[in-house]
């Protein structure tokens with residue numbers, strides 16, 4: 001009996017102890033949670049609806065985020081976004097670096113999935129999870145095509161397109177009709193990527209004047225615009241549209257455009273395979289895509305062909321356009337560049353400074369990268385971004401932060417080795433993003449920018465005919481910009 005009493009007392013005490021321990025742990029968790037949440041970055045006062053409207057309105061998101069950052073007076077803040085506990089906008093470059101360089105950070109699928117509809121619902125090197133299936137083999141399989149040597153071997157194939165560009169620019173110079181800079185540059189870069197990345201596939205976008213039947217390059221551009229507008233813009237605002245608008249002509253047309261795009265990618269593969277170059281062509285990107293046996297089928301391969309075509313043309317095209325607009329606005333910079341390029345060609349150091357400054361002031365990937373952070377991230381003002389938050393790092397805002405001298409002016413000299421801010425700029429301005437999911441094509445992009453600008457600057461003088469209007473739709477574009485073009489007089493060569 002005594003034994004029984006003692007034993008039930010012991011059990012009771014153990015139960016109380018256990019209950020106290022559980023309560024203690026729960027309390028500690030609650031306190032930790034409260035402590036973390038009290039240090040959360042401030043919330044933008046706009047409602048969910050208003051926030052969505054601003055973030056999806058054509059043309060305005062980068063400028064709206066810039067204004068919001070300055071109105072709130074903080075470089076890290078939260079937005080109300082449906083179905084997300086924490087959506088944090090990080091405009092501080094150091095904090096963004098920490099998040100991007102964390103190997104455990106992930107691409108949040110709810111933001112990237114709509115893009116996969118453009119590739120028939122198939123995930124791509126751009127949209128897939130870093131820690132899921134398929135991304136790593138796709139990245140490793142293509143990486144060899146982006147070495148400096150291979151890119152410089154491939155750039156020779158751009159020469160005919162530079163001759164086409166001369167035909168277009170000379171015509172503008174003769175007729176004195178101003179040149180629509182964005183259209184011209186984006187068509188040029190479609191042609192260049194076809195030649196340098198895809199085994200010389202003839203896109204014929206720049207010189208196509210046949211309105212009745214578009215060239216492959218022009219048709220690709222039209223289909224892309226149609227598909228992206230529906231899947232990444234309209235359905236992003238109203239996800240139900242996918243189900244409620246099945247018979248809507250815009251949705252039907254977008255699906256047809258996406259199908260044509262995938263067929264186009266297959267045609268590019270077929271034409272290349274038929275050329276018999278797959279096995280010996282170590283330089284070209286398409287050879288690496290063809291020979292990567294880790295793709296489960298050609299559909300996955302085509303989805304990546306399309307991704308490279310998309311990621312590899314309007315980014316470089318609009319960057320060129322922004323830089324040409326800046327040169328047109330700044331005749332002294334333009335003349336200095338023309339002189340140096342005449343002597344040093346694509347290796348001109350001043351050209352390099354101009355490109356870096358163009359990418360800083362007008363980052364075409366203006367909304368930057370978005371990542372789910374794997375661990376809590378401390379902000380520089382003592383706050384905490386909790387693990388699991390979706391963090392948007394808008395390059396347009398980050399690259400115009402107040403620590404940069406005259407942040408909204410185009411000043412290539414700030415990048416010169418030895419300039420007071422040059423070292424910080426090299427570390428904290430990252431237009432190609434950072435970390436495992438940075439831009440695989442950045443060397444190719446830089447080679448294209450150097451080649452095209454070094455071709456234009458000693459030959460043509462530019463001035464503004466109509467100022468650009470910033471337009472954001474997946475990339476930041478200088479819309480409606482027109483430039484006057486005139487031929488430069490040949491300067492006598494130095495003895």
Ligand code: HEM
Pocket residue numbers: 125126127139197307308309311312313315316319363364365368369370431432433436437438439440441442444445
């Ligand atoms: C000025 C030109 C370019 C800029 C500013 C640029 C910028 C970027 C940025 C910021 C990212 C990261 C996106 C993210 O975090 O979600 C990215 C990714 C990517 N870029 Fe570029 N890009 C350029 C040109 C190119 C070119 C020429 C190619 C290839 C032909 C290319 C192919 C890609 C691909 C495939 C990815 C996804 C990589 C991955 O997730 O593993 N880009 N680019």
